[in-house]
Amino acid sequence: MLILSLILAHLIADFYFQTEHMVKEKRKFLKLHLFHHAAIKFVFLLLIYFYQGNDFILEVLVPTILLVGVHGGIDYLKIILQDKTDKFIQKNAWNLGLFIVDQLLHVITILAVCYFTLQVDLQAKFHTVLLLLNLKEGIRPELGLLEGLLFLLVILIVCTTVTGHLIRIMLGSLTKHISLFEGKYTLKDLAISPNSEKNVSEEYTYMVMKHQDLSRGKIIGYLERLLVIALILMGSFSAVGFIVAAKSLTRFKQMDDRDWAEYFLLGTLTSFLFAIIYGVLLKIVFFGSY
Numbered sequence: 001m002l003i004l005s006l007i008l009a010h011l012i013a014d015f016y017f018q019t020e021h022m023v024k025e026k027r028k029f030l031k032l033h034l035f036h037h038a039a040i041k042f043v044f045l046l047l048i049y050f051y052q053g054n055d056f057i058l059e060v061l062v063p064t065i066l067l068v069g070v071h072g073g074i075d076y077l078k079i080i081l082q083d084k085t086d087k088f089i090q091k092n093a094w095n096l097g098l099f100i101v102d103q104l105l106h107v108i109t110i111l112a113v114c115y116f117t118l119q120v121d122l123q124a125k126f127h128t129v130l131l132l133l134n135l136k137e138g139i140r141p142e143l144g145l146l147e148g149l150l151f152l153l154v155i156l157i158v159c160t161t162v163t164g165h166l167i168r169i170m171l172g173s174l175t176k177h178i179s180l181f182e183g184k185y186t187l188k189d190l191a192i193s194p195n196s197e198k199n200v201s202e203e204y205t206y207m208v209m210k211h212q213d214l215s216r217g218k219i220i221g222y223l224e225r226l227l228v229i230a231l232i233l234m235g236s237f238s239a240v241g242f243i244v245a246a247k248s249l250t251r252f253k254q255m256d257d258r259d260w261a262e263y264f265l266l267g268t269l270t271s272f273l274f275a276i277i278y279g280v281l282l283k284i285v286f287f288g289s290y
Contacts, residue, residue, distance in 0.1 A: 232279030
């Protein structure tokens, strides 16, 4: 419960209390970002202390200071490395690698603090995880109500906000200005002789990508992953294909633009892949099989 609580606190502070403007100006808003982490982690640890704690300093203050201090060091290192992004041609791959390593280091920090200051038996926790995932033979432990709720909240945040951020970094951004999605060549006043003033003209149809349209796409991504998870939990794997087909039909005309089509298909397939993984994981943990 303690590890899940701290992971949940980290996700809330990192992805909900940190705005897009703060992400772009990370160096400028680093202190405010760390304050958010300190406040949220302190509240979570304080609640756990009231529930089952004994020593306020060792179980609340010290872990909060360590978590926030190490978090600040990791974020500052990330800022320095991101400054080198302009030197790389594959910026998306570099930023994706930084994002994944950054989040892994934060999780490792939480595990280390739990082990050294909160006396959490990580070996026993790891053994329990293996039994829950049916990766080891033995009596399958019962997942408590509070632990189950915390795990579900963590998965939901990872499924929506975290995965959406990861996919956005991986794909980059489609131009926010003009994207060609349908082109028509129309012969108008075809020249009869070389000296004629009549010529061939080309006619195109364009689509303007507004910020509002991109926000809708983000919400659609959240909903489609949640829907896929719900279908998997109900055992309706075949229905997942209908969602892919329905989403593709709504964008049928835009598929004429190859760049946009590849961007759309890669994002959609990646989104569904993550959703299927999360759905199968939840089904194994809560129901013991997939």
